[in-house]
Amino acid sequence: MSDTKNMKLFSLSSNHEIAQKIADAAGVPLGKLSSRQFSDGEIQVNIEESVRGYDVYIIQSTSYPVNNHLMELLIMVDACVRASANTINVVLPYFGYARQDRIASSREPLTAKLVANMLVKAGVSRVLTLDLHAVQVQGFFDIPVDNLYTIPLFAKHYIDKGLTGPDVVVVSPKNSGVKRARSLAEYLDAPIAIIDYAQDDSERSQGYIIGEVEGKKAILIDDILNTGRTFSEAAKILERDGATEIYAVSSHGLFVNGAAELLDAANIKEVLVTDSVLTESKKPKNVQYITASELIGDAMVRIHERKPVSPLFKFK
Numbered sequence: 001m002s003d004t005k006n007m008k009l010f011s012l013s014s015n016h017e018i019a020q021k022i023a024d025a026a027g028v029p030l031g032k033l034s035s036r037q038f039s040d041g042e043i044q045v046n047i048e049e050s051v052r053g054y055d056v057y058i059i060q061s062t063s064y065p066v067n068n069h070l071m072e073l074l075i076m077v078d079a080c081v082r083a084s085a086n087t088i089n090v091v092l093p094y095f096g097y098a099r100q101d102r103i104a105s106s107r108e109p110l111t112a113k114l115v116a117n118m119l120v121k122a123g124v125s126r127v128l129t130l131d132l133h134a135v136q137v138q139g140f141f142d143i144p145v146d147n148l149y150t151i152p153l154f155a156k157h158y159i160d161k162g163l164t165g166p167d168v169v170v171v172s173p174k175n176s177g178v179k180r181a182r183s184l185a186e187y188l189d190a191p192i193a194i195i196d197y198a199q200d201d202s203e204r205s206q207g208y209i210i211g212e213v214e215g216k217k218a219i220l221i222d223d224i225l226n227t228g229r230t231f232s233e234a235a236k237i238l239e240r241d242g243a244t245e246i247y248a249v250s251s252h253g254l255f256v257n258g259a260a261e262l263l264d265a266a267n268i269k270e271v272l273v274t275d276s277v278l279t280e281s282k283k284p285k286n287v288q289y290i291t292a293s294e295l296i297g298d299a300m301v302r303i304h305e306r307k308p309v310s311p312l313f314k315f316k
Contacts, residue, residue, distance in 0.1 A: 004026065004027060004028050004301060004304060006053070006054055006055055006086070006304075007026075007028055007054065007055050007057065007300075007304050008028070008031045008049075008051055008054045008055070008056050008057070009022070009023050009026065009028045009029070009030055009031060009056075009057045009059070009300075010030065010031045010033055010047070010056065010057070010058050010059065010076070011023075011030050011059045011060075012033075012035060012045075012058065012059065012060040012069070012072050012073060012076055013035055013060075013069070013072060014060050014061040014062070014063055014069045014072075014278065015059070015060075015061045015063070015093065015275075015276075015277065015278040016278075017275065017278055018059070018061075018093055018275050018276065018278070018291070018292070018293050018296075019059040021275075021291055021293030021294075021297075022059060022091070022293045022296050022297045022300070023297075024293070024297070025293050025294045025296070025297025025298065026297035026298075026300050026301050027301075031047070031048075031049055031051075032047075032048035032049050033045060033046060033047045033048055033076075034046045034048060035072060035076075037068075041068075043068070043071055043072050043075055044075075045072065045075045045076050045079055046079075047076075047079050047080070047083060050083070051080055051083045051084070051085045052083060052084040052085070053084065053085075053086050054085055054086055055085070055086050055087045055089065055304060056080050056085040056086075056087065056088050056089065057089045057090075057091055057128075057300055057304075058073065058076055058077065058080070058088065058089070058090050058091065059091045059093070060072065060073045060076075060090070060091070060092065061092060061093045061094040061096075061276055061277055061278070062092060062094065062095060062096035062097070062115075063094050063096055063252075063254065063277045063278075063279070064254065064256065064279065064281075066096040066097070069096070070096065070097075070115065070118075073090065073119075074118060074119070074122045077090070077119070077122040077123050077124055078122055078123065080123070081122070081123035087125040087126065088123055088124050088125050089124070089125055089126045089127075089128065089300075089303065090119060090124050090126070090127050090128070091128045091129075091296060091300065092127060092128070092129040092130070093129070093130050093274075093275075093276035093277070093292060093296065094130065094252045094276040094277045095129050095132060095133075095137070096115075097111045097112050097114075097115045098112050098132050098133040098134065098137050099112075099133045099224070100112050101113075101133060101134045101136065101137050101140075102134075112137050112140055113140040116137070116140035116141045117140075119141070120141060120142055120143055124143060125143060126143055126144045126145070126146070126303065127141060127143065127144070127145045127146070128145075128146045128148070128296065128299055128300065128303065129145065129146070129147055129148070130147075130148050130150060130251065130252075130274070130276050130292055130295075130296065131147070131148070131149060131150050131223055131251035131252065131276075132147050133223055133224065135147060146299060146303065146309050148292070148295055148296065148299055148309075148312060148313075149183075149313055150251045150274055150292060150295075151180070151183045151184050151187065152187070152313075152314065153274070153290055153292065153295065154184060154221075154249050154272065154290070155184060155187035155188060157272060157290055158184075158188055158219065158247075159187070159188065163188065163217060163219065163247070164188045164189055164190065165188075165189055165190060166189075166190065166191065167215075167216055167217060168188055168190040168216060168217045168218075168219065169185075169190055169191050169192065169193050169211065169212070169213050169216045169217070169218050169219070169243075170182075170184050170185040170188065170190055170191075170192050170193075170218075170219050170221060171192070171193045171194070171195060171209075171211075171213065171218050171219065171220050171221070171234065171238065172192065172193075172194045172195065172220075172221065172222075173195050173220050173221075173222055173230045173231060173233075173234035174195065174196075174222075174230065175194055175196050177221065177222055177223070178192070178194055180221055180222070180223065181194070181221050184219070184221055184249075188219075190219075191211065191212070192211060193209050193210060193211025193212065193213050193218070194209070194210040194211060195207045195208070195209055195210075195234050195237055195238075196208060196209075196210055207233070207234070207237050208237075209237060209238070209241050213238055213241050213242060213243045214241060214242030214243070215242060215243075215244060216243055216244065217243070217244055217245040217246075217247070218238045218243040218245070218246050218247070219247045219248070219249060220234050220235065220238070220246065220247065220248040220249070220268075221248075221249050221250070222248075222249075222250045223250060223251045223252065224250060224251065224252045224254065225248075225250035225252065225253045225254060225255065225259065225271070225273060226254045226256055226257075226259065227256060227257045227258070227259050227262070228255070228258075228259030228260070228262040228263045228266075228284075229262060231248045231250075231262075231263060231266065231268065231271075232262040232263060232265070232266040235248070235266040235267055235268050236266070236267075239267050245269050246266075246267055246268050246269060247268065247269055247270050247271075247272070248263075248268050248270070248271045248272070249271075249272040249273070250271075250272070250273050251273070251274055251276065252273065252274065252276050252277050253271075253273030253274075253276075253277055253279070253283070253287070253289075254277055254279060254281070255279055255281040255282065255283050255284075256279075256281055259281070259284070260281070260282040260283050260284045260285075261282075263284040263286075264284050264285055264286075268284075268286065269286065270286050270288055271284050271286055271287045271288065272287075272288045272289075272290060273287065273288075273289060273290070274289070274290055274291065274292040275289050275290070275291050275292060275293070276292055295312060298312060299312055
């Protein structure tokens with residue numbers, strides 16, 4: 001039986017749906033708080049129950065509107081510090097700004113590091129997140145960071161659908177995602193392929209495939225589904241080269257700037273994402289959601305009980 005008596009869980013405004021599912025999975029009710037914006041955009045947070053001496057877990061995806069959700073999180077952390085919480089653990093199903101993890105050209109900021117500094121300075125004791133854009137972002141924090149992986153969840157979904165073996169190919173739509181594709185392919189006992197481009201990716205339709213896709217069912221995989229352009233253009237290339245069915249999977253479905261229309265026009269049979277982001281944007285007709293709440297809830301309880309989180313990295 002889980003010992004969660006000294007644990008309190010709060011949901012901020014970005015994704016109440018996954019927060020409630022996480023609370024149910026962990027067996028801990030959501031705490032009472034209020035959050036509102038004044039007419040000029042200032043945010044006020046009030047914790048409506050005592051947190052003194054408790055280990056507090058705050059659930060907040062820093063998705064659109066990113067800056068509002070990030071500021072709300074920082075204010076909540078400060079409130080917990082001033083209310084004498086024992087530890088303050090931030091649960092980020094989606095970590096916005098994680099893509100700005102390197103300096104690609106002169107005079108660029110390292111914004112992922114800046115956000116890490118802000119969270120640590122505010123008083124965060126630990127971060128629990130899901131599929132960081134790049135694992136090195138963990139090193140930007142001077143506190144423990146647990147990065148959970150969604151690949152085992154996706155693997156179970158496709159195994160249940162019978163998408164395994166040599167008739168399936170897992171495809172990275174860009175060469176930077178090869179490790180992710182290989183990880184899923186190992187679970188599915190399938191080969192991988194990579195879509196690469198002659199020079200830059202300004203002409204996505206000019207891409208070519210490294211690997212064999214003809215006559216196979218192809219699963220495109222990426223970590224963030226933003227505008228849908230990467231998957232849409234990759235699907236055209238796969239169709240051109242003879243893939244019989246095309247699926248797409250991504251950890252975080254943002255669906256911005258007409259992504260739904262692009263994906264609906266592409267020959268993609270299913271778009272699979274987790275519920276890490278709650279968006280009001282239009283979503284493609286063939287989207288399927290898979291919950292990450294049980295994974296996150298299990299990890300939270302393990303952290304609270306000082307048990308290893310590593311068993312959660314494996315397929316069950």
